[in-house]
Amino acid sequence: MRASDADREVVRSxxxxxxxxxxxTREEHEERVSTLLAARTLGELPGLVDDLVVVDPAAAGTESNPDQTLSFREQGAAAYRKELQEAIATFLMVSLITWGIWLFTSAPDGHPWPIYPMLFLVVNLVGTGVRREAIVQREVNRLEKKAAKKAAKKAAQAEIESTPEVGGPILGPPTTQPEKDRRDDLF
Structure with missing residues (x-):
């Protein structure tokens, strides 16, 4: 059977x-995508993804170790998906609201002005899709900094706890006896 564009799109995603x-790696990805674009039948597609196990992040954390957190890269990919979903939701909500206002106020007579806000939102939506790797990397960097701060804080706390207390309590400066009292002690 011949492969359709929809079939290729599933494998590409x-x-x-x-x-x-x-x-x-980037090279592997580019090589497989070029092979995908040249594929003509459905039989050629599974070989491109056979070695790629689709990981469900929710299941990955609970199967082997419930306390195990997702890797930074997986968390970055999740942050990208969330950002993309927010961009889509914003596009849809603003579009529906503006078209609703247009329909109830000036639909038959007026210019379809809701097109203009939609254009700006489409640019945002496409920009979010194109910046996938940058968004993932930004989240990875944020998580690495957070982990480094946490590790430094933990190391500092461990160092403080392991340092033995030296000497006794700190007292004020030594006091001297007044001159008169010293003479009395001599005689």
């Missing part, structure tokens, strides 16, 4: 997710 998650 799996390859792109694998690249974003760090399971494929």
């Amino acid at each position: 799996v390859l792109t997710d694998a690249f974003a998650d760090g399971r494929l």
Whole structure:
């Protein structure tokens, strides 16, 4: 059977997710995508993704170790998906509201002005899609900094706890007896 564009798009999204998650290098991703674009039958597609296990982040954390957190790269990919979903939701909500206002106020007579806000939101939506790797990397950097701060704080706390207390309590400066009292002690 011949492969359709929709079939190729499904495989391409799996390859792109694998690249974003760090399971494929850039070269491997480019090679597989070029092979994908040249594929004509459905039989050629599974070989491109057979070695890529689709990981469900919720299941990955609970199977082997419930306390195990997702890797920084996976958390970055999740942050990208969240940002993309927010961009889509914003586009849809603003579009629906502006078209609703237009329909109830000036639909038959007026110019379809809701097109203009939609254009700006489409630019934002496309920009979010194009900046996938930058968004993932930004989240990875944020998480690495957070982990480094936490590790430094933990190391400092451990050092403080392991340092033995030296000497006794700190007292004020030594006091001297007044001159008269010293003479009395001599005689």
